[in-house]
Amino acid sequence: MPHDPTHSAVLLCNLGTPDAATAPALRRYLAQFLGDARVVDLPRLLWLPLLHGVILRTRPRQSAAKYASIWTPDGSPLAVYTQRQAAALQDALASAGRPTRVLPAMRYGQPAVGAQLQTLQNAGVRRALVLPLYPQYSATTTASMFDAVFGWLRGARHFPELRLVNDYHDHPAYIAALAASVRAHWQARGGPAQRLVMSFHGIPERNVQRGDPYAEQCRTTAQLLAQALQLPPERWMLTFQSRFGRARWLQPYTQPSLEALGREGLTSVDVICPGFASDCLETLEEIDMEVRQAFVQAGGQDFRYIPCLNDSPAWIAALARIADGHLAGWGMAHAPESTA
Numbered sequence: 126m127p128h129d130p131t132h133s134a135v136l137l138c139n140l141g142t143p144d145a146a147t148a149p150a151l152r153r154y155l156a157q158f159l160g161d162a163r164v165v166d167l168p169r170l171l172w173l174p175l176l177h178g179v180i181l182r183t184r185p186r187q188s189a190a191k192y193a194s195i196w197t198p199d200g201s202p203l204a205v206y207t208q209r210q211a212a213a214l215q216d217a218l219a220s221a222g223r224p225t226r227v228l229p230a231m232r233y234g235q236p237a238v239g240a241q242l243q244t245l246q247n248a249g250v251r252r253a254l255v256l257p258l259y260p261q262y263s264a265t266t267t268a269s270m271f272d273a274v275f276g277w278l279r280g281a282r283h284f285p286e287l288r289l290v291n292d293y294h295d296h297p298a299y300i301a302a303l304a305a306s307v308r309a310h311w312q313a314r315g316g317p318a319q320r321l322v323m324s325f326h327g328i329p330e331r332n333v334q335r336g337d338p339y340a341e342q343c344r345t346t347a348q349l350l351a352q353a354l355q356l357p358p359e360r361w362m363l364t365f366q367s368r369f370g371r372a373r374w375l376q377p378y379t380q381p382s383l384e385a386l387g388r389e390g391l392t393s394v395d396v397i398c399p400g401f402a403s404d405c406l407e408t409l410e411e412i413d414m415e416v417r418q419a420f421v422q423a424g425g426q427d428f429r430y431i432p433c434l435n436d437s438p439a440w441i442a443a444l445a446r447i448a449d450g451h452l453a454g455w456g457m458a459h460a461p462e463s464t465a
């Protein structure tokens with residue numbers, strides 16, 4: 126049978142987000158998220174009673190208030206951007222001569238990974254590329270996404286061929302899209318701030334000691350971005366945000382680092398979150414509200430947050446190149462031999 130490119134699909138996967146900024150919605154979301162052993166790898170007998178008996182009694186209400194501060198008329202920013210990215214990526218792949226169905230999928234909440242894979246199977250899709258919106262690989266995020274894929278496979282009788290994208294932390298198109306967004310920000314602000322802070326989501330240090338390549342990949346992304354922007358080492362720094370719990374996470378931590386910069390008398394700082402493909406609670410509320418306030422209270426003046434790549438044309442073009450690199454040639458083994 127000749128190769129039919131419309132039989133290919135991309136499952137564009139993201140973390141997921143609560144379906145409302147309310148305590149009950151947050152309880153459902155956090156129970157699924159924090160109950161995932163890839164995310165919190167403490168012994169279940171210790172962790173689950175603590176999660177259900179303590180954390181899920183207080184955190185949902187506190188987190189709901191934070192989500193309420195960033196909620197849009199169309200819902201959670203993360204959900205809105207992921208849907209737009211999927212639609213735009215489908216258009217970009219079609220324009221590039223590679224018609225491919227693109228569906229968004231969420232690891233926690235809806236639309237669930239398994240349900241979307243079933244939709245593709247029902248539609249007769251032969252090949253599905255699983256593309257997580259995590260440029261840097263971590264077992265806490267990327268591997269957990271693959272767990273959800275394999276969880277569906279285990280219960281399915283017939284499924285598409287799959288390819289899984291581990292990471293693209295050093296992909297030239299990703300770095301170029303980041304660099305272009307920083308340059309556009311500089312242009313709009315009349316030039317660079319005194320320092321560019323690149324803040325990535327943290328993970329426990331222990332995960333890295335056990336072999337998670339995440340920290341190394343964040344460092345590579347940061348160095349490549351600094352290089353693309355021709356920033357000398359004293360003009361940028363890498364930090365890790367969103368620490369959860371009491372364990373040591375990757376350092377330096379974002380908020381204390383910005384407080385230190387404020388105390389040192391730095392007047393202006395540009396802040397970008399290169400590991401987040403779309404704006405979300407951790408960027409809009411934690412960075413652009415909480416960390417901004419901490420910087421200003423410590424004596425800093427101009428805190429200039431650079432939005433995530435979201436559905437910007439440069440990012441969609443980059444995603445199309447990344448997807449194309451994995452789709453190219455796939456399924457051609459059964460195509461008729463060329464007789465040239």
Ligand SMILES: C=CC1=C(C)c2cc3[nH]c(cc4nc(cc5[nH]c(cc1n2)c(C)c5CCC(=O)O)C(CCC(=O)O)=C4C)c(C)c3C=C
Nearest residue numbers: 140141142143164188203263265266326328369405406407
């Ligand atoms: C408890 C441990 C957590 C680990 C490990 C972790 C890793 C991790 N997370 C992201 C991306 C996002 N995390 C987001 C929210 C969020 N993260 C945690 C905890 C861990 N994350 C919690 C409890 C929450 C929920 C909000 C809260 O109650 O504080 C988000 C935002 C989601 C949204 O709806 O806007 C993103 C995105 C990465 C990339 C990562 C490891 C590399």
Ligand SMILES: [Fe+2]
Nearest residue numbers: 140326367407
């Ligand atoms: Fe997180």
Ligand SMILES: [Fe+2]
Nearest residue numbers: 367406407411
């Ligand atoms: Fe946070």
